[in-house]
Amino acid sequence: MKKLVLCSLLLALVVIILGAYTRLTDAGLGCPDWPGCYGHLTVPSSNDTVAAANAAFPERPVEAHKAWNEMIHRYFAGALGLCILAISILALVRKEPDTPTKLPLLLLGLVIFQAALGMWTVTMNLLPVVVMGHLLGGFTVLSCLFLLYLRLHARSSQMPRPGNVHVSGLALTGMVILVVQIALGGWTSANYAALACTDMPLCEGDWLNRLDFGGAYSVPEADNYEFGAHDYAQRMTMHMVHRVGAVITFLYLTWLGLRLILRAPQSRVKLAACLMLAVLTIQLGLGVSNVVFSLPLAVAVAHNAVAATLLLVMIWITYSLYRYQGASYG
Structure with a gap:
């Protein structure tokens, strides 16, 4: 089960990256129907199927490259859903009293809701609230999978608990700030305000x-x-709020990381704090590069992937601080 969770975790990260790539290549409506593509399981390719698709959806003629971007994302998302279903079944079938069951079932509910959001993204023509919700849902699934992996690892290693409540609260605050910043970024992207x-x-x-x-x-x-659908002033406001949020996030997480490096007695917490500062610096550089170089596709996709990585590191830090007992941070 632990290996399956780890594979699902990596797959969830791939799904987030593919989702960002699909959005940034303007392929969110590459297939105007759901769950198939112009009524097929794959993108129409023959002259007859393309002609039939264009006749059925005259407002959205087939663009094969965009349709494939969308369908590949759906294939990987479907595979992730099957993996999470398998995890849920394993959690219910296994009889060990310390096997988590609530979290796998929550994951199953989340991935079903994610599928619904994916459908509404298409049927509601990229309604920004739905697009941002779909993004946050993907990050939530990724976070819950990582938390499940940490719980399974803690069970096998018999990690002590509870830990330093005050410091873990500071880390949790940092995670909340980061999630708000990710949501601001999602709203900015969903409304095409990145530039x-x-x-x-x-x-x-x-x-x-x-x-x-x-x-x-x-x-x-x-x-x-x-x-x-917003005017320039509204998009500019989204962009500037996201920038201000980036400064607040950077300052708080930098302060937290330095505090943990200097005062945390556990080597793994120090390591996680160093990793967090490194990822945070990379993320800041990617954000600046998006503006300076006019949103290069590779940089914009990496900005999403590194945001997900930063969230995972913050979960690791918060969980580690909560689990360890007897910590003194001065």
Whole structure:
């Protein structure tokens, strides 16, 4: 079960990366129906099937490269769902009293809801709330799988508990700040606002007097949300809020990481803190590069992947601080 959870964890990370790639290549509606593609299990390729698909969806003619991006993402997501189903069945079948059961069942519910969000993403034409929810759902599945893996590892290694409640609370606060920042990034991406500001460190022009928080965090009525439905001022507001969130996240996590390196008595906590600072620095560099180099595809995808990695490191730190007993941090 532990190996299956680890494989599912890696698969979930791949699904998040593929989801980011699909979104950033404007392939979210590459297949206008769900769960198939133009009524097929694969992308239509022959002249007859392409002609039939174009006739059935005249507003969305077949673009094979976008359709394949979308379908590959769905194939991997489906494989992840089957793995989580297997984990849930194993958790219920095994009779050991210390085998987690609630978390696998929660994961199963989450992945079913994720499938529904994936369907609504298509049927609601990339409604930003649904797109952001789908992104956060993927991060939630990844986090729960990692937490399950940590619990299984702690069971096998008989790690002591409980730990330092105060310091684990500081780490939990950092994780909440990070999740909020990921949500802000998801909203910015879902509304195509990643390039609303092209200057650094602030936005160009009279940006301060053009901020529109009410409009930026509302959903305007539209038939299709592909390429965004907000005006420039609203997108610029999303972008600047995400930048401010990045500064707050960077400062808090840097302070927390240095505190743990200097005061934590456990070597694994120090190691995790060092890793967190390294990943945080990479993430900051990727965020700046997105603006400076006008959102290169590889950099933008990496920005999503590193955000997921940073969240996993924060979960590791928080869980380790909670599990260890007798910690003194000065």
